[in-house]
Amino acid sequence: MEGTAHTPADDLYDTTATERWAAEPDKRPGRTAFQRDRARVLHSAALRRLAGKTQVVTPGTRSYDWDASPRTRLTHSLECAQVGRELGAALGCDPDLVEAACLSHDMGHPPFGHNGEEALNEFAKDCGGFEGNAQSLRLLTRLEPKRFVPDPASGELVSVGLNLTRACLDAATKYPWARGDHPTDPGSVKFGAYEDDLPVFEWLRLGAPADRKCFEAQVMDWADDVAYSVHDFEDGLHAGHLDPNLLFAEPERTAIWRVAIGRYVPADTEPEELRAALDRLMEQEWWPHGYDGSAVAQARLKDATSQLIGRFCLAAEGATREAYGSGRLTRYGAELVVPREARNECAVLKAVADLYVMQRDEQERIRADQRIVLAELAEALSARAPEGLDPQFRAIFDAAPDDKARKRAVIDQIASLTDASARSLHARLAQRTRRADG
Known part of the structure; x- marks a missing residue:
């Protein structure tokens, strides 16, 4: 567990951040440690397999009545990576580090999306449960065959997975605690490491404040929220499952608030906050009113998608800069600040996609x-x-x-x-x- 060579491009990431579980030479000198991480993730079989895994609607079904296929875990991960890389770079993070974390954060998710996650969790209840994020860590550090080293005890070769840097594994960890160790909710089904993966989890969290996500992981997490909220909304419109005119009707709005509160926003959120959030979005000149599937409407929707992503990222960038100034922000030197208004707008889009796409009878x-x-x-x-x-x-x-x-x-x-x-x-x-x- 020796440190990798430090390079000028890693100027705010010390040798602790760029250390790998198993020391290894760089085959191409001149690359940064995080460029190597990104390349390993991009070339992994686990990333390619995400092309065949459900994001919201199962790939290959006829649920979508339009020519373009619905998004998969792979396309979501690529879009998340693009959003996260640019937001991270704007705030001073190493862009390759953030991109690698975004690309790898969903690698452990099973077939059939969150539905498959719940089914495997039920099957695994007597051996530590199943959680997609914990499985991602297991895959990155054990299951994806890239690097094998001799076991100190037996001398036999054992896998260390992709052997990514500490900072990269930390940035990909959305829930930095083991099962049952949630800082405020011990019964939470979300966790980041299984019991037999605790040694590498404790290694990657060396020096980290307890239960606190590193700054790059916070950027990844917000990029994830932004990507799937905006793109699931876009897919719902494309598929004809959502008539944007319905968003003016109070009965429909009441159903949206009911889905959002407690799931996508805190349980004490007032419906009026969400009503104001949806109104703000619908008042924008680029909002896709009257979407009818025509080429002009599709172009307008694509512009709305870009506008929404920019709106959410700029809100986080501006609020974070207001709190911390103009310097480079990395690791545990800052917290990503996302205004409540932006979180509510993002949550409303999630709830709309949930109600009109995921909750359909089919x-x-x-x-x-x-x-x-x-x-x-x-x-x-x-x-x-x-x-x-x-x-x-x-x-x-x-x-x-x-x-x-x-x-x-x-x-x-x-x-x-x-x-x-x-x-x-x-x-x-x-x-x-x-x-x-x-």
Whole structure:
């Protein structure tokens, strides 16, 4: 666990920030540590697999009645990375560091989006649960095969994943606590590390204030919110699931506030705050009133998307600069300041997409089927393991010290699957079961 070479481009990131779990030489001198991190994430198989994983609407379904496909986890991650890189650079962060964190923050999410996350969490309740962000850390530091080093105890080669820098892993950590250690809500389902990944989690958090996200992680988190709120709203309009004229109607607005409060904004938020937020957006000259799917309307909607992203990022940049001045802001030297008005506007867009896209009857039927697929797949793989596991996960299963660790290996395999490969594997195992029973 030696430090990597310090370069001038890392001027505000010391050797603690650029250290890697396993020391290694740079194959191309002159690159910064964070340029190497970004390249490793971009070239990873885990990033490519996000192209086949659900963001909001399942890829490959006919849920969208327009020619362009809905966004996937990959396109969301790319858009998040573009937003985060520019906002981070404007505030003095290393842009490659922020981009790498944005690209990798969703890598651990399983097939079928948050629905799949809930299904795997139920299956994993007796071995530490499942959380997409904790799985991302596990993937970055253990599962993605890039770097192997000898184990100090056994001498056997063990994976250290992509072997990213401490600062990059820290920037990708949205929830810097283990399961049950949420600073204010011990029952929270959100956490950033499983129990058997605590050694590397504690290493990457070296010197960090307890439960506090580093500045780059805060930029990543806001870029994530901005990207998915704006783009899910855009997709909903494109798909014809949302008539923008409905946003003037009070019954529709009441339903939006009901979705937003407690989920996207604090439970004590007054509906009037959200009403004012939506009104502010709809009063803008670029708001896509009367969207009808024509080429002109599509161009206007694309402009609205750009305007919204700029609005939210400039609000955070301006408020943060007002609080901290014009210097470079990195690591634990500052907190990202996002005005309440901007958070409410972002939350309203999330609630609109939630209500009109995610809560549609058709989507609930699809989600119910997805939960069945993952539950049956998990049971079938567990009953047959290590048979049926890919060689990588079979090796983890065979080396596991106990039943919990063996179950975790099965979960690791399922989490790595795309939506289509999960369905394909489920179908194959179901067919074998029918043959055995017949």
